[in-house]
Amino acid sequence: ETGVTQSPTHLIKTRGQQVTLRCSSQSGHNTVSWYQQALGQGPQFIFQYYREEENGRGNFPPRFSGLQFPNYSSELNVNALELDDSALYLCASSSDRGDNIQYFGAGTRLSVL
Amino acid sequence: QQQVKQSPQSLIVQKGGISIINCAYENTAFDYFPWYQQFPGKGPALLIAIRPDVSEKKEGRFTISFNKSAKQFSLHIMDSQPGDSATYFCAASIEEAASGGSYIPTFGRGTSLIVHP
Numbered sequence: 756e757t758g759v760t761q762s763p764t765h766l767i768k769t770r771g772q773q774v775t776l777r778c779s780s781q782s783g784h785n786t787v788s789w790y791q792q793a794l795g796q797g798p799q800f801i802f803q804y805y806r807e808e809e810n811g812r813g814n815f816p817p818r819f820s821g822l823q824f825p826n827y828s829s830e831l832n833v834n835a836l837e838l839d840d841s842a843l844y845l846c847a848s849s850s851d852r853g854d855n856i857q858y859f860g861a862g863t864r865l866s867v868l
Numbered sequence: 869q870q871q872v873k874q875s876p877q878s879l880i881v882q883k884g885g886i887s888i889i890n891c892a893y894e895n896t897a898f899d900y901f902p903w904y905q906q907f908p909g910k911g912p913a914l915l916i917a918i919r920p921d922v923s924e925k926k927e928g929r930f931t932i933s934f935n936k937s938a939k940q941f942s943l944h945i946m947d948s949q950p951g952d953s954a955t956y957f958c959a960a961s962i963e964e965a966a967s968g969g970s971y972i973p974t975f976g977r978g979t980s981l982i983v984h985p
Contacts, residue, residue: 757911788972797874797957797975798912811972845911855900855963855971859911 757781759848761860768836769868776831776863778846784858785851786810787829789821792843792862804829805851833865841867871895872960874976881983887945889979891958894939898960902973903932903943906955915956916943919963948983955980 758781768774780787786805790798800813804823818834827848833840843864847857873892881887893901902917918925918932918941925932931944945952959973 757913759911795978797872797959797977800972800974803972813972847911855902855917855961856914857971857973859913861909861911 757858757860759846759858759860761844761846761863763863764861765864765866767866767868770836770838772836772867773832773834774836774865776833776844776846776865778829778831778848778860780827780829780846780848781858783850784848785827786849787823787827788847788849788857789829789831790845790847791815791840792845794842798845801831836867838867841865871974872958872976874958874979876979877977878980879982881948881981883948883950883983883985885948885983887943887948887952887981887983889943889956889958889981890940891942891960891976892938892940893960895960895962895974896939897962898974900961900963900971900973901932901934901941902959902961903930904957904959904975906957906978912957945981948981950983950985953981953983 760779788803789801792798802812803810823829843862845862847859849857903915904912905915906912929946934941958976961971961973
């Protein structure tokens, strides 16, 4: 186990709704990254937070937003859900020691109907 | 534009055989190349990684071969076992002293490996 937990594990929403996904980082990690993994594809980088500040963003629209809390847990919020948002959402935590290791959670499977 | 191209999409190997997965990248600024292993219902986990100052790195049955001039790298799994059956992702990133010191890998599309007993 990586020590990174995500909730919920599965979620079903309808188009136009909003969703919040949560991630608890591994102890001692101050950086969290979120990825979208469509079926049969590799993870696509959404954004990264370091010490509660956004530290990088991929090619995703503004309706994808995030937060990192003082305890370094994190949320991914998606507004105005679209059918193409159906995917596995992964969070990964890491430290700032420069070891280039991200520890992934098992993900949240989001289905948009 | 896909910056990291991975092949094959799927691979079936007999137990004891060699599994080979190939990746090619476009961005010459990439300087860190990890491979991830993902089992069903789990997130990806770092398997092995290489930097371009070496042409090969071996850890147990897993070897990365790296060809900087061709901008290609590959994963070799020797003596493949049924427990190796998983999806493998290559990735590439730029190591830089960004705030947080954390890197952001660009992933390939993945290879589904099945090792038959």
